[in-house]
Amino acid sequence: MIKFNLFVLPFSLGLIYVVYSIIIHYYRWIKSLPAVDKVKLANGLRTPSKVLASLKEIFLEGLIHRKLWKRNPLLGYMHMSFALGWFLLIVMGNLESRIYHGAYINAPYYPIFLKFFIHDRLVLFFEIFTVPAFFRFIMDFLLLFVLSGLGLALIKRKQSQWFGLKRTTNHSFFDRVALSCLWMIFPLRLLAESYTAGYFGGGGGFLTQNLGNLLIKISPGPAESIAYIFWWSYSLALGLFFIMMPYSRYMHIPSELLLIIFRHCGIQPKKWGSSFSDLELHSCSRCGVCIDACQLNFAAGISDIQAIYLIRGQRDQYVPENIAMTCMLCGRCQEACPVGIKVDLLRLIKRREIGSGQVSDFSYLTQGHPGFAEVVYFAGCMSHLTPSIHIAMEGIFREAGVDYLFVDRGGSTCCGRPLMLAGKDKQSNELIEFNKTLIRQTRARLLVTSCPICYKVFREEYNLPIRIQHHSQYILELVREGKIALQSQHRKVVYHDPCDLGRGGNVYDAPRELLRKISDLMPVEKECADALCCGGSLGLMNTTLQKKDEVTRNVLQFLLAGNPDILVTACPLCKKTFMKHSKTEVRDIAELVHDAIPGRQIRKIMDPQKAEAAIP
Amino acid sequence: MIDFGYTITKDRQLDYDRGDMRYYRLVQSLEPSVDVCMECGSCTATCSAGQFTEFNIRKAHTLIRRGNTESIKAELRKCMFCGKCQLVCPRGVNLRNLILAMNRAIELLG
Numbered sequence: 001m002i003k004f005n006l007f008v009l010p011f012s013l014g015l016i017y018v019v020y021s022i023i024i025h026y027y028r029w030i031k032s033l034p035a036v037d038k039v040k041l042a043n044g045l046r047t048p049s050k051v052l053a054s055l056k057e058i059f060l061e062g063l064i065h066r067k068l069w070k071r072n073p074l075l076g077y078m079h080m081s082f083a084l085g086w087f088l089l090i091v092m093g094n095l096e097s098r099i100y101h102g103a104y105i106n107a108p109y110y111p112i113f114l115k116f117f118i119h120d121r122l123v124l125f126f127e128i129f130t131v132p133a134f135f136r137f138i139m140d141f142l143l144l145f146v147l148s149g150l151g152l153a154l155i156k157r158k159q160s161q162w163f164g165l166k167r168t169t170n171h172s173f174f175d176r177v178a179l180s181c182l183w184m185i186f187p188l189r190l191l192a193e194s195y196t197a198g199y200f201g202g203g204g205g206f207l208t209q210n211l212g213n214l215l216i217k218i219s220p221g222p223a224e225s226i227a228y229i230f231w232w233s234y235s236l237a238l239g240l241f242f243i244m245m246p247y248s249r250y251m252h253i254p255s256e257l258l259l260i261i262f263r264h265c266g267i268q269p270k271k272w273g274s275s276f277s278d279l280e281l282h283s284c285s286r287c288g289v290c291i292d293a294c295q296l297n298f299a300a301g302i303s304d305i306q307a308i309y310l311i312r313g314q315r316d317q318y319v320p321e322n323i324a325m326t327c328m329l330c331g332r333c334q335e336a337c338p339v340g341i342k343v344d345l346l347r348l349i350k351r352r353e354i355g356s357g358q359v360s361d362f363s364y365l366t367q368g369h370p371g372f373a374e375v376v377y378f379a380g381c382m383s384h385l386t387p388s389i390h391i392a393m394e395g396i397f398r399e400a401g402v403d404y405l406f407v408d409r410g411g412s413t414c415c416g417r418p419l420m421l422a423g424k425d426k427q428s429n430e431l432i433e434f435n436k437t438l439i440r441q442t443r444a445r446l447l448v449t450s451c452p453i454c455y456k457v458f459r460e461e462y463n464l465p466i467r468i469q470h471h472s473q474y475i476l477e478l479v480r481e482g483k484i485a486l487q488s489q490h491r492k493v494v495y496h497d498p499c500d501l502g503r504g505g506n507v508y509d510a511p512r513e514l515l516r517k518i519s520d521l522m523p524v525e526k527e528c529a530d531a532l533c534c535g536g537s538l539g540l541m542n543t544t545l546q547k548k549d550e551v552t553r554n555v556l557q558f559l560l561a562g563n564p565d566i567l568v569t570a571c572p573l574c575k576k577t578f579m580k581h582s583k584t585e586v587r588d589i590a591e592l593v594h595d596a597i598p599g600r601q602i603r604k605i606m607d608p609q610k611a612e613a614a615i616p
Numbered sequence: 617m618i619d620f621g622y623t624i625t626k627d628r629q630l631d632y633d634r635g636d637m638r639y640y641r642l643v644q645s646l647e648p649s650v651d652v653c654m655e656c657g658s659c660t661a662t663c664s665a666g667q668f669t670e671f672n673i674r675k676a677h678t679l680i681r682r683g684n685t686e687s688i689k690a691e692l693r694k695c696m697f698c699g700k701c702q703l704v705c706p707r708g709v710n711l712r713n714l715i716l717a718m719n720r721a722i723e724l725l726g
Contacts, residue, residue: 325713358719361693364669381664381698411667414696422697422716431696538699541716544649545708576703 003117007228008109011235014242015108021246022254025282029258032275037267044265054264058257063087067338071289072164074152081149089142096135112238115193115208116231119200140205143193146186153183167297169288169308171249178248181241188234191215195227249312255282256339269342271425273349280341284311290333290343295533299554300547302326307333307343314350322542324350328551329421329539331503335529348423355423362430365413369441373405376444378435378458380451381412382572389450389572392594393471399597400483405442413438417457421539436462448474450590452501452571453538459505470501472511472570472589479517486518487598491565493519495589496555496578497531498571511570511589518596522562532558534569536577552581560584568592635683639721643680646717652707653677659701659711665694673701673711680718689722 033041044050060066063084069076090111097111100118110117152163160168171179190208197204198212216223245251259279269276290307297303305326313319327347334343370376377397379390390406397404413435416428439447439462447468449455455470462468469477478484495515501507508528515521526532535551556578559567567586569575578586643650657674665671673695676688695715702711 355716358716358723359693360695361690362696364665364671364694366668381696381700382703384664385662385700385703412664412698413668414664414698418697418699418712422712424697536703538712542647542710542713545710573699573703 003110004107005113005116005231007232007235008107008113009235010232010239011112011242012107012109012239014239018242018245025246025251025255026258029275029279032278033267034270034274037262037274037276040267041262041265044261050264054261057260057264061260061338062253062256065338068287071336071338075156075163075165078149078152078156078163081145081152085142085146085149089139089146092135092138092142096132096139099132099135109235113231113235115196115203119196119203136203136205136209138205140207143186143190144207147190150183150186165288165292167288167291167303169286169291170304171286172312174244174248175286178241178244178250181237181244182250184237185234185241188230188237192227192230192234195223195230199223199227249284249286251282252285252339255279256285259283259339263340269345271345271349272352277346277349280339280346281311281315283339284308284315284341285339286312287338289336289338293332293336295330295332295535295551295554296326296328296543296547299535300543300550302543302547307337307341307347310347310350311341311343314346319350321354324354325541326543327539328499328533328535328537330499330533330537332530332533335503348420351421351423352425353423356426358424358427360419360424360427360430362434365431365434367434367437370407370438371405372443374403374444375405375446375448376439376442377404377406378408378415378439378447378449378451378454379406379412380408380449380454380572381414382453382576383450384408384412386572386575386588389575389588389590392588392590393448393450395594396475396478396484396590396597400478402478402483404448405444407438407442415451415454415457416461417453418538420457420461422541432457432461436464439464439466446474450572450588452498452505453573455507456500456504470505470507470510470570472501472514473507475590475593476510476514479514484593484597486593486596488518488520489592489596491519492522492563493566493568493592494522494524494559494562494564495527496524496534496559496567496569496574497527498569498574499531499533499537501570502531503529511568514589514593515568518592519566519568522564525558525561534571534574534577536573538573548577549581552577556582566592630682632683636685636725637683638725639680639685639718640683642721642724643714643717646720647710647714649707649709650677650714650717653709654707656706658704658706659709662700662704664698664700665696669694671695673715676718677714680721685722688718692719692722 030041065076065079065083068079093111093114097106097114156163193204193208194212194215197209198216204212262276262279267276269280286308288308291297291303294306297306305323310319310323313323324347329344329347331344337343377393383389394406414431415435416431419428419431445466447458447464447466448471449458450471452470455468458464458468479486493515495511497508512521532555534555535548540548564584567578567582567584568589569578569586570589572588575586575588655674655678660666660672660674663671663673671691671694676691679685679688692715697712699712702709705711
């Protein structure tokens with residue numbers, strides 16, 4: 001016998017719409033993948049280990065929300081109760097409906113509205129151990145689980161700091177509608193099931209039956225009609241939620257599943273954007289974790305440009321230039337994102353759209369032969385502004401007896417990354433080619449740079465056939481090989497992680513290990529992957545100096561909290577930025593190492609030429 | 617002309633009425649910090665591109681401020697965008713964005 005009532009229609013239509021919409025989206029994402037990625041996907045889906053890994057991650061991140069748990073248990077529980085609770089409600093509801101329905105295939109609405117169609121009476125007390133009673137218990141328990149999450153969500157509106165969120169997302173209209181529907185679904189289900197259970201005097205679990213009995217007692221109205229109204233409302237809320245889903249943030253639920261599978265198949269985002277990036281845009285749940293991570297928000301009070309607003313704008317095909325350009329590209333939000341969206345790349349893709357039109361002309365750069373050496377040293381533009389860094393590096397090279405070549409001694413050709421950060425990749429290619437030829441001509445086996453900005457672009461864009469090291473790594477290697485001996489000065493230092501070296505280049509340990517050898521390294525509150533940006537970032541295009549200064553002063557508060565003797569960094573730009581505001585001495589790690597070479601001062605005087613010059 | 621053995625220097629008078637101020641106004645709206653520039657030339661002194669070629673960002677700025685944009689169109693393409701200029705600027709002008717804004721103004725106004 002087919003059970004049917006008119007009120008199931010809104011739900012059913014909504015479900016048909018959302019399933020249709022998801023299929024269309026999935027089809028487009030997969031179809032418009034580059035051919036290489038399609039092969040990767042096909043291969044990945046045929047590899048059981050990759051499929052299993054995807055399923056594991058879907059379970060841990062999509063249902064349990066492990067990353068949010070780590071961030072804040074209350075936040076994790078809230079999301080888990082919604083995701084896991086709802087998922088189990090669907091699964092258990094389906095199983096429960098099998099008891100009452102012999103067929104293998106149900107109408108999709110049947111498990112959802114089961115309690116409307118079936119009114120099982122609890123006759124004897126030992127029936128509690130029977131299968132239907134077990135399901136009634138578990139379904140009520142799951143409903144309570146979801147409702148507890150809903151309660152937390154309501155509290156989060158007012159007290160977001162309890163959930164580890166200082167500032168929450170400013171949602172768009174569609175998101176608000178979808179959110180309202182989502183919040184209505186479960187209370188309406190509770191009321192509908194309770195009224196029905198109360199009216200029939202059975203069929204409910206510990207929650208709905210007792211609540212139903214109570215409701216019948218206190219509300220004198222026609223219980224059957226009231227229940228019917230609630231069933232209609234429940235179905236309408238579900239239907240409307242499904243219809244709003246493709247247009248709201250809740251599209252992240254189906255999108256993230258595919259994103260996880262894509263990632264496990266080894267598909268990477270492309271520099272100029274691909275359907276992978278579009279999928280990332282749809283996978284953003286707009287949770288707002290990126291807002292708190294952003295220094296422009298908490299230090300400079302700029303709260304409308306964060307990753308979530310960029311992604312939302314890009315999904316709606318409209319991003320104000322201001323949002324794309326106002327960002328330090330420090331990578332903190334990317335590090336914090338629970339979905340793991342490569343936000344900085346998405347922003348750069350947008351900048352490339354804006355900046356690729358303007359032309360550059362670098363024909364004035366003339367190629368001369370730089371000479372040959374074992375090691376080629378590229379100080380970078382910024383080190384020319386803080387010359388003590390390359391002076392120290394040259395001292396270290398000489399001390400270690402290295403055959404080196406200071407390739408940009410006479411003024412540097414930019415590495416190309418600053419142009420890239422402005423979205424001018426095509427223009428930067430000319431600089432990259434110029435430097436590549438220059439470096440190749442030296443026939444060096446190793447390229448050492450003092451600038452993390454250069455380091456990042458050398459590694460990612462240059463495709464050089466030689467090793468590339470930041471000077472902190474290189475010096476550590478020299479020390480390990482015994483080429484330079486160091487003597488600790490025992491001064492209290494703190495280390496500031498430059499963004500492009502830390503998050504950008506994954507170099508965290510080398511500078512720390514080096515500093516421990518020559519000084520007493522103190523820990524700071526936010527370091528390594530959680531390190532702050534100095535505020536001098538070249539990624540930030542259109543913010544006033546005053547705002548940048550606010551960021552710098554805020555970082556210094558964190559860094560200098562323990563009253564160190566020296567603030568050490570490994571980036572000339574960070575050094576230059578900090579020097580303006582810091583009362584504590586700011587030095588580069590190379591300078592500190594240079595000072596720690598024992599007897600350096602004495603030998604300086606012993607140098608015959610210098611000694612001669614010193615004599616009046 | 618009779619050669620007296622000396623000449624009069626070329627007229628260096630600027631006629632502001634003939635300058636095209638649209639460029640500067642657009643640049644001003646795109647990067648307001650341009651107004652605080654005191655034309656000290658620190659930017660030009662430190663410029664990476666300026667080490668290799670005749671590239672004078674202070675001059676470009678002065679010219680656009682006077683409404684004389686013809687000669688700077690090709691000039692601005694030489695910028696490598698490294699950002700040293702804005703680090704040394706004593707007035708805190710956001711020079712990288714200023715160059716973007718000048719380029720944008722030339723792009724939009726022809």
